[in-house]
Amino acid sequence: MQRHWKSVYIKKHQKCPDLDNLVTGVIPAIILENALSEITCKEVSKKITEFHNMTNFSPNSRYVGESLNSYINFKTQYFEKTKQMDNQLRQVFSDIEDPRYIMRDLLSAIFTKKIIPAKENGKIYSNGIFRIHNCDESFPIHRDNASFEANNYTVSKLRNQLSAVLHLQTAQSGGELILYQKSWKKSDEQFRFPEFGYSDDVVNDSKFIKIKPNVGDIVIINPIHYHTISKINGVLDRISVGFFFGQSDKSTLLCWS
Ligand SMILES: O=C(O)CCC(=O)C(=O)O
Structure with a gap:
């Protein structure tokens, strides 16, 4: 275990050689600062919160976009x-660029790799999901791992799922x-809640870090590490x-998402 588990902060268009360190858990996160301007983030947030086709996920969270996790056994519907x-x-996003495409271009530049949406039998996976959480939301500890959860989808065969x-x-x-x-390891399933997430016992005594996001930052993690979101305070939604x-x-x- 590393004594200093510290995120790597990078600026736009800087090259980031740390992708492997994220995969292997040497570092907890790569944070691309000021990836989008505050003005653009505000414009995007307005468009998303006014969008008619929003899904109420829980009383305190809504989303726009599709997530494969909601369609584990419903592949046709997902696509x-x-x-x-x-x-x-x-x-x-007819008058401003879709932020998911901007994210892709930025990630492609920092990691010097092509990044494109996953496809399966000619069908394109979802480009990403917008999430809106309000102050009463509580988040169970969880991890994300398509190779275990969604092994009927081809993305489950990719190496090293990152978020x-x-x-x-x-x-x-x-x-x-x-x-x-x-x-996550398979034996942790004993701590799993039936619906979603795990009991706090799963991270018993584990070290953790807190990342306070700034508007416009892109936070890249290896989501096989357990994670959650601390309680949201105040009137502003977290988008x-x-x-x-x-x-x-x-x-x-x-x-994909
Ligand atoms: O919004 C975040 O900071 C993390 C989101 C998350 O928990 C997830 O995508 O699994």
Whole structure:
């Protein structure tokens, strides 16, 4: 275990040689600072919060976009809904660039790898999901791992699932990403809740770091590490957009949500 588990901060267009260190858990996160301007983030947040086709995930969280996790046994529906949603979001972002595409270009530049949406039988995976959380939301500890959860999808065969989240609006206080220096292992399933997430016992005594997101930052983590979000305080919703990505070969990353 590393004594100093410290995130790597980089600036836009800087090259980042630390992708392997993130995969192996040597570092907890790569944070691309000021990836988008505050003005752009505000514009995007407005468009997303006014968008008609929003899903109420829980009383305190909503999302726009599709997530494979909601369609584990409904692959046909996942690809159909993704196509419909992508058409609608193309309208929403007809006058400004879709931030998910900006994220892709930025990640491609920092990691010097091509990054494109994953495809399966000619069908395109979702480009990313926008999430809106309010102050009463509570988040169970969880991890993300398509190779275990979604092994009927081809993205489950990619190497090294990573996660990128762009922060469009931050909470007045709280809403930090809490990342544990503990990776999921199969025997942890004993701590699993039936619906979603794990009991706190799964990270018993594990070291953790807190990442306070700034508007416009992209936070890249290895989501096999347990993580959660601290309580959100104040009247501002926490708004973010994210996707997963994995390695298909040395020079190509494929993304999905
Ligand atoms: O929004 C974040 O900071 C992390 C989101 C998260 O927990 C996830 O995508 O699994």
